[in-house]
Amino acid sequence: MAYFLGIDGGGTRTTAWLADASGRLLARSVTGPTNPLKVGFAASERELLRAARAALRQARLKPVVTGPAGSRPVPTLEAICVGLAGVDRPPVYRRLFAWLRRAVPARFHLLTSDAAIALRAAIGDSPGVIVVSGTGSIAYGRDDRGRVLRSGGWGVPFDDAGSGYDLGYKAIVAALRDYDGRGPYTQLSAKVRQALKLPDITLVVLKALTPQEIAGLFPLVLEAARRRDSVAQRLCEDAGRDLADLAVALLKRLGWLRRVVPVVCAGGVFHASTRIRRSFARHLRRHAPAARVLLLRHPPVEGALALARDLAVPGKT
Numbered sequence: 001m002a003y004f005l006g007i008d009g010g011g012t013r014t015t016a017w018l019a020d021a022s023g024r025l026l027a028r029s030v031t032g033p034t035n036p037l038k039v040g041f042a043a044s045e046r047e048l049l050r051a052a053r054a055a056l057r058q059a060r061l062k063p064v065v066t067g068p069a070g071s072r073p074v075p076t077l078e079a080i081c082v083g084l085a086g087v088d089r090p091p092v093y094r095r096l097f098a099w100l101r102r103a104v105p106a107r108f109h110l111l112t113s114d115a116a117i118a119l120r121a122a123i124g125d126s127p128g129v130i131v132v133s134g135t136g137s138i139a140y141g142r143d144d145r146g147r148v149l150r151s152g153g154w155g156v157p158f159d160d161a162g163s164g165y166d167l168g169y170k171a172i173v174a175a176l177r178d179y180d181g182r183g184p185y186t187q188l189s190a191k192v193r194q195a196l197k198l199p200d201i202t203l204v205v206l207k208a209l210t211p212q213e214i215a216g217l218f219p220l221v222l223e224a225a226r227r228r229d230s231v232a233q234r235l236c237e238d239a240g241r242d243l244a245d246l247a248v249a250l251l252k253r254l255g256w257l258r259r260v261v262p263v264v265c266a267g268g269v270f271h272a273s274t275r276i277r278r279s280f281a282r283h284l285r286r287h288a289p290a291a292r293v294l295l296l297r298h299p300p301v302e303g304a305l306a307l308a309r310d311l312a313v314p315g316k317t
Helices: 043-057 089-101 114-123 164-180 188-195 201-206 211-215 219-224 230-254 268-272 274-287 299-311
Strands: 005-008 016-022 027-030 077-084 106-112 127-131 139-140 148-151 262-266 292-295
Touching: 005 043, 005 114, 005 299, 016 043, 016 164, 027 043, 043 089, 077 114, 077 230, 077 299, 089 106, 106 188, 106 299, 114 127, 114 139, 114 262, 127 230, 139 230, 148 230, 164 188, 164 201, 164 211, 164 219, 164 230, 164 268, 188 201, 188 219, 201 211, 211 299, 219 230, 219 268, 230 262, 230 274, 262 274, 268 274, 274 292
Parallel strands: 005 077, 077 106, 127 262, 262 292
Antiparallel strands: 005 016, 016 027, 127 139, 139 148
16 A cells, blocks of 8 residues: 655644555644744654654554565655645755655655645636745746746745735834834734843833744734734735735736736735735736636645655656
């Protein structure tokens, strides 16, 4: 029996699914963040290995030993695909792919971006664009010939526009500007202070906040926007525009500004906010009026599992 492992690794959590050759799901596991640009290589490798081992334990699978005593175990896994945020930089890819082949025995290994597995989960092998906004943000497109392009996703402190991190960071900035009198009053001042357990908003500068902790503040922006806070509403509008810019950049490069093409929204920010999705669609259609805006309805780990299965099909990859 062949077994396949798909892993979705992001800036907040990592999900692994294990299935057999018939597609029957045997195990699921969830561990911590694995974006190496945000948590470092050691933490990324540790959480990926935890996710893989937890899934294998849950399914009660172990490497199979054949032949005489002392023979090397045959891998239980036919294939593993890891979709990982931050991995599409060559130095990062080379290091983690070499580690993956050593750490998780399998006949076939694939290491790709989290956007690539989300795109596969959303539209299969069809051409299209996906924009992911979670802790970070990135857009990823695939044309009719299988050519792949990306936009954004350069990480903090240089990019991740429209992401959870970006919204959390701007919430803190808005609160400090409110305190100074340089910006308008905003409910975010009290919300950020309470969330971080600060007696005074100015003490935020003394806290060594991780990107994950900053991204964890983005629900405060959504709540304040629902309560008609003008600053929070503007931040949501800006996030939608920034995310649309990622998609438009790819549509221009692919020559698809007038083409009917799926543009898929994925990630926690899009799923949490109708306001941001509407802003995204409005800004996108100013440049690409025929684009079909979709919300990802399948977990990205499904795409990782599908790509793992592709590895075992001759001529598929």
